[in-house]
Amino acid sequence: MTKNITRIPICDGVTFHSIGEKRFKTGRLTAAMLLPLSAETASANAVLPYLLRRSCRRYPTFRALNEKLSSLYGASLQAQVYKLGEVQVLAVSAVGLDDRYALEKEEVAGELAELLCSILFDPAFENGQFRQEDIDQEKRQLIEQIDSEFNDKRIYAQIRCEELMCRDEAFGVGRFGTKKRVEALTGGEIYSAWRRALSSARMELMMVGGSDPQKAVEGFQKAFAQVSRKEILPCATQIIAKADRVKEFHDVMDVAQAKLVMGFRTGIAVPGGDVTAMRLMSALFGGTPHSKLFLNVREKLSLCYYCSSSYDRHKGIVMVQSGVEQKNIEKAREEILRQLQAVQEGDFSAEDLDAAKMSVANSFRTMSDYLGGLEAWYLSQAFEKTVLTPEQSAEAVGGVTKEQVVKAAQTVSLDTVYQLTGKEEA
Structure with a gap:
């Protein structure tokens, strides 16, 4: 369209x-x-x-x-x-x-x-x-x-x-x-x-x-024409390519369900880098019901109540968030990193990649279904080199190769681990 x-x-x-x-x-x-x-x-x-x-x-x-x-x-x-x-x-x-x-x-x-x-x-x-x-x-x-x-x-x-x-x-x-x-x-x-x-x-x-x-x-x-426009303030985002060390933080509050959030650096962000491949990587890793985090960490091993990843293409970071029992936090953390390693090593099938592509492409196409979605789509491209329609971006997803996804995954490095646990458990 x-x-x-x-x-x-x-x-x-x-x-x-x-x-x-x-x-x-x-x-x-x-x-x-x-x-x-x-x-x-x-x-x-x-x-x-x-x-x-x-x-x-x-x-x-x-x-x-x-x-x-x-x-x-x-x-x-x-x-x-x-x-x-x-x-x-x-x-x-x-x-x-x-x-x-x-x-x-x-x-x-x-x-x-x-x-x-x-x-x-x-x-x-x-x-x-x-x-x-x-x-x-x-x-x-x-x-x-x-x-x-x-x-x-x-x-x-x-x-x-x-x-x-x-x-x-x-x-x-x-x-x-x-x-x-x-x-x-x-x-x-x-x-x-x-x-x-x-x-x-x-x-x-x-x-x-x-x-x-x-x-x-x-x-x-x-x-x-009636307004004095002075020097326009620069709008830029600092991109950090790789974490130099892993930072650990732990808060204690009155919560029934513990939270484990892990922040990763990628260095891939607009306007440069293979952002589409990183989007697919995140979907394959933990962004869909067919993802490795959902199928393995949540379903197969039952380590989390929920476990998913999201990618911020403007900052170049991937966040994995999960709800867990306190006793399973370390196991969940290890398994999340193990699933990331699997993606980095190309341990996923053509069917896995196709499912991720379908999910990402559908999410793009649905942006055209309402005015607010279309506006958000085009406004979010304010810092892109080339402005694409949702349909054009959906088509571009289909052309991403397994090698590109693996290459994107290999840029991901763990930066921060945050735990929120209950008072009694702590």
Whole structure:
């Protein structure tokens, strides 16, 4: 399936991406601000998109903004914060009816772009800053998100392992910063974060759907013409090719099920290296129900309640996470490393590789099934040398050889082992 994909420069560091896709009755328009991840600024940045989506000077109250959204066939505003390697992404999105289905031929996409510009560039300030009531509410909700990740020990263990593994790298900073920093945030800090984002962030404007992008492009060009764009902050990720030693960490908490997380360096990351082969390696190793970790560590040996691997292609690391009984931690660790060695030695069949290829290719193709998936796909390629459609990437998977997968596996080295166990067991 070929999509109509165009890139239009708006100004320094700002690019508009139009992904023409007429299968959907709605469209999605997103302003993504990309900033270097830093412990000093992460929390103030993280609050920002949630604050911006609340209101703007033109629609200063929640009610006024929602009345405007309702008039646009029930459009909605969304905010999101996540990491791409050592880059913090702050995204504000508007989702609404595709222009082709507007009853009076209204240009909904153009109006959503205008609204998004109002939200980004003209917030509803009070005494020159964001309103304190809004700040307090968004800080509270962000703290609740941080607490929810802490309370889910499966998520917490992986975050904690990444934090310890990369504690001397920007990647060790959480996407929301820390709870303590969020609690201490002032209106002045958040205002400074807003000014910094508008003047210095790399911005990717994403439009997905069947509407004509021209009105949206013109709206953003007009808005950015009023902004002084200073030196754009560099967005890069430090890639460490190999672990020089294995680091061991152990936390004790009130948990019923112990967690074992192992972090590996690969050195293979975008924009260089055979990322597709490493994706397949991770799938073959522990990314599917046909993988070695699932079939051997979990099913055959019953050492884990769950055991899987994931590959971060922007940072070039592989994480293996598992839920285990305390008595089985060392056995599970040894078996996980044994299964990795098997992949490194090419001890897998053509059928194993085909199953991994099918799983990875299907995961790519399903990204086209919804607007948010398509947007995430293309935004995640912001640092790639060549932009590919999900279908093109799925086809590329089929051409990867066993030798390429083995070569990718041989770059994997254990960096960090993290254990989270219960108090009584400890």
